[in-house]
Amino acid sequence: MVERFGLTLRPALSAALALLGGALLVAAFAPLELWGLQPLLMAGLYALNRHARPGQVLLQGWLFGLGWLSVGLWWLYISLNTYGHLPPALAAGGVLLLCAGLALYVALALGFWARWLRREGGPGVAVLNALSWSAMMLLADVARGTWLTGFPWIAQGYAHTTGLFAGLPLWLGTYGTGFAATLSGVALVELVLARAALQRLAWAGTAALPVLLSLTLPQAWTxxxxxxxxxxxxxxxxxxxxxxxxxxxxxxxxxxxxxxxxxxxxxxxxxxxxxxxxxxxxxxxxxxxxxxxxxxxxxxxxxxxxxxxxxxxxxxxxxxxxxxxxxxxxxxxxxxxxxxxxxxxxxxxxxxxxxxxxxxxxxxxxxxxxxxxxxxxxxxxxxxxxxxxxxxxxxxxxxxxxxxxxxxxxxxxxxxxxxxxxxxxxxxxxxxxxxxxxxxxxxxxxxxxxxxxxxxxxxxxxxxxxxxxxxxxxxxxxxxxxxxxxxxxxxxxxxxxxxxxxxxxxxxxxxxxxxxxxxxTPYARWLAAWGHAPLVLLALALVLAAGLRRRTL
Known part of the structure; x- marks a missing residue:
């Protein structure tokens, strides 16, 4: 059923939906390029997370990441089996083990959010929940793409080489574009759950803002x-x-x-x-x-x-x-x-x-x-x-x-x-x-x-x-x-x-x-000067705001 703070489902069903959502996310990337799936599936994962216990959120995040990466990286099996001469079971196990490890970035980020940042409360709390959840997904993407030499394959923002968000990469880069599209999807969840007309208007504006910026920001820089x-x-x-x-x-x-x-x-x-x-x-x-x-x-x-x-x-x-x-x-x-x-x-x-x-x-x-x-x-x-x-x-x-x-x-x-x-x-x-x-x-x-x-x-x-x-x-x-x-x-x-x-x-x-x-481009300018620090600092500021708000409630 739908409650004030999200979906209440049996744990097994919510886990299955998270795994399925991650697997479907691959369709947002080439060759299908169904870019709209990225914000919608992020919205679905957020809806599952909003009302689940922290342990369940951690599991949902891990399963979502496992589905996303194992379907998106299955071609590694060919290298291990055909050219590496590993037996099929060992080659498949190696791919799953790698993807399971990479999925921990999503699991730990969302588990942290559920345990230390999420609150149940009024409209102000909902804003911090949405912003901090999107920020933790941004941090998970940046961490996967930079730590231990980095492996950013099919990071969220890559879904938006075309579509309504394609005007953002030259301003925000891949990670920033992924964050903006994710926030747009998360805002749709809050829009559906909002009760007051003014709240719904505010969430509708939040969902539309990244699209409006993508369509109206200057694009000619070179x-x-x-x-x-x-x-x-x-x-x-x-x-x-x-x-x-x-x-x-x-x-x-x-x-x-x-x-x-x-x-x-x-x-x-x-x-x-x-x-x-x-x-x-x-x-x-x-x-x-x-x-x-x-x-x-x-x-x-x-x-x-x-x-x-x-x-x-x-x-x-x-x-x-x-x-x-x-x-x-x-x-x-x-x-x-x-x-x-x-x-x-x-x-x-x-x-x-x-x-x-x-x-x-x-x-x-x-x-x-x-x-x-x-x-x-x-x-x-x-x-x-x-x-x-x-x-x-x-x-x-x-x-x-x-x-x-x-x-x-x-x-x-x-x-x-x-x-x-x-x-x-x-x-x-x-x-x-x-x-x-x-x-x-x-x-x-x-x-x-x-x-x-x-x-x-x-x-x-x-x-x-x-x-x-x-x-x-x-x-x-x-x-x-x-x-x-x-x-x-x-x-x-x-x-x-x-x-x-x-x-x-x-x-x-x-x-x-x-x-x-x-x-x-604006992105080239700030990336050369500061690297990904502006995005990381933005995410940490949102996380800190949510954490401080949680301690005062």
Whole structure:
């Protein structure tokens, strides 16, 4: 039945509804993008929590998180079973264990709310209940996305790359947008439960305010800086055969061929940036002869000449480093300025110095050597091994599973644009992008992503990752292009709209022209200055207000 403070249901039924609500939340994200489900399902969870005992609220939060994350991350099973060779039961158990752990963020946040913040009382108490509940969900999202290196996959705000709340990300970012949409949904619950007309009017205004702001706040914060012609490659190579000698030989030949073909086009029509997927060269850079690198650079020299800013570049994926110093997942730019001296062309990992790229053993030009961008945000278990878990990762047999992170984020200057690479799931972390969008002359004008999602199968993950890239484009108002092994290889404009894409799971190339942009959105400005501290402080202020009010009642 419905009582003054929420739903009174049998504990088993409320638990089942929480689990079902979390599972349904995945439909709010790509590929379905039923964005309206996010505030509505948050409203449903809030209604369940309002009248339940603290222990029940904790369980409801955990089950909601378990349903949300296990349905949204089921593709991890493919990596563990197909490529990690774990038995089905163990692979499925591993995914559920991970999701159960991540669901604790929601459980502990809501359990804390029920035990220490919630009160039953008049309209003023209802306001604090709604605000503090939404604040605790915000803190759970931020904590999951930042603690222990962070894993913000399908955070609430990602549901709103389209829809009525899509005008908020460039002001509030993903987490702030999720908070605003959640508060809108929670206000609908209080609107239904309110008795007085004035209360209903106030709650209706609260529910509508985020939508009104999204539709009316200024959206134009960046300006165009010129066009960049980009050719995106999708290689569609099975990870099970990628490291076989015949496949490696074909990959090396293919890289040389795509440069010759691209630079063979008439002047003004050839792509200015060639972008290959993550680790498209399945070797360590030091294993490659100098002659191979020079063969890549030769067509670029013939077209551009040596000296000045490059007008064309190939940005390829390869590992750098060695066993002693560690391996780094790296994007290497080959241009007409590639070192032309005799000697070794090996590349090795060394610490970043200020804004300098990875150190190199190769002969360098006047700018200090080839452009290198090393991946900085590593994926737990896939790219670095948390302490105490080496035994588990050894069972999976994943190559390069304990890598060395890079420390700086240099931009690649090509054809008048400043390109910022993002490797794999680095585009889930807005704070990483803000390192290159801070209001300086070196700010990135174009974002690029190199990924290889073949380890996780053809379903769901491609659409999800593309949506996260779209959110980064929205937040910073920068175009973003993606080159992947199996998908989604696509171009996204500064409004987060996909302008072109290749069909998934098949080889191909995609020619696009993107418009670089300069300037700062409000979100980019405050994120660069303070990180997520403003959102955390806002949430803590709401929590403190609710806690102090509870003590006085």
């Amino acid at each position: 300006t165009p800086t010129g066009a960049l012609r980009v050719r995106l490659f999708q290689t569609a190579i099975d990870p099970l055969v990628k490291f076989q000698p015949a496949e490696i030989s074909q990959a090396l030949t293919w890289h040389q061929r795509i440069v010759r073909e691209a630079l063979g086009a008439p002047q003004g029509q050839s792509p200015q940036l060639l972008l290959t997927p993550e680790t498209s060269v399945p070797l360590i850079a030091s294993q490659l002869d100098a002659s191979w690198w020079q063969a890549l650079a030769q067509p670029l020299r013939e077209r551009d000449g040596v000296g000045g800013e490059p007008r064309h570049a190939l940005l390829l994926g390869v590992f750098t480093g060695d066993e002693a110093r560690g391996y780094t997942n790296t994007a290497v730019a080959v241009t007409a300025q590639w070192p032309d001296s005799a000697g070794s062309a090996s590349l090795a990992v060394s610490p970043f110095q200020g804004s300098a790229p990875l150190g190199v053993d190769a002969p360098g030009d006047s700018s200090g050597g080839p452009y290198l961008y090393g991946k900085r945000h590593l994926l737990p278990f896939g790219e670095f091994v948390p302490p105490g878990f080496h035994w588990f990762v050894s069972l999976l047999g994943i190559p390069m599973s304990d890598q060395t992170p890079a420390k700086s984020a240099p931009v690649l200057r090509v054809a008048g644009q400043r390109v910022r690479p993002l490797i794999c799931y680095e585009d889930l972390f807005a704070q990483d992008v803000s390192d290159s969008v801070r209001g300086t002359p070196d700010d990135a004008t174009v974002l690029v992503n190199q990924s290889n999602l073949a380890w996780f199968g053809p379903r769901l993950i491609q659409a999800q990752h593309l949506q996260f890239s779209r959110m980064r484009a929205l937040e910073f108002q920068r175009p973003l292009v993606r080159a992947t092994n199996t998908g989604a290889t696509a171009a996204v404009d500064e409004r987060g709209h996909v302008t072109a894409a290749l069909p998934p799971d098949q080889p191909g190339q995609l020619d696009v022209t993107v418009t670089g942009r300069t300037g700062l």
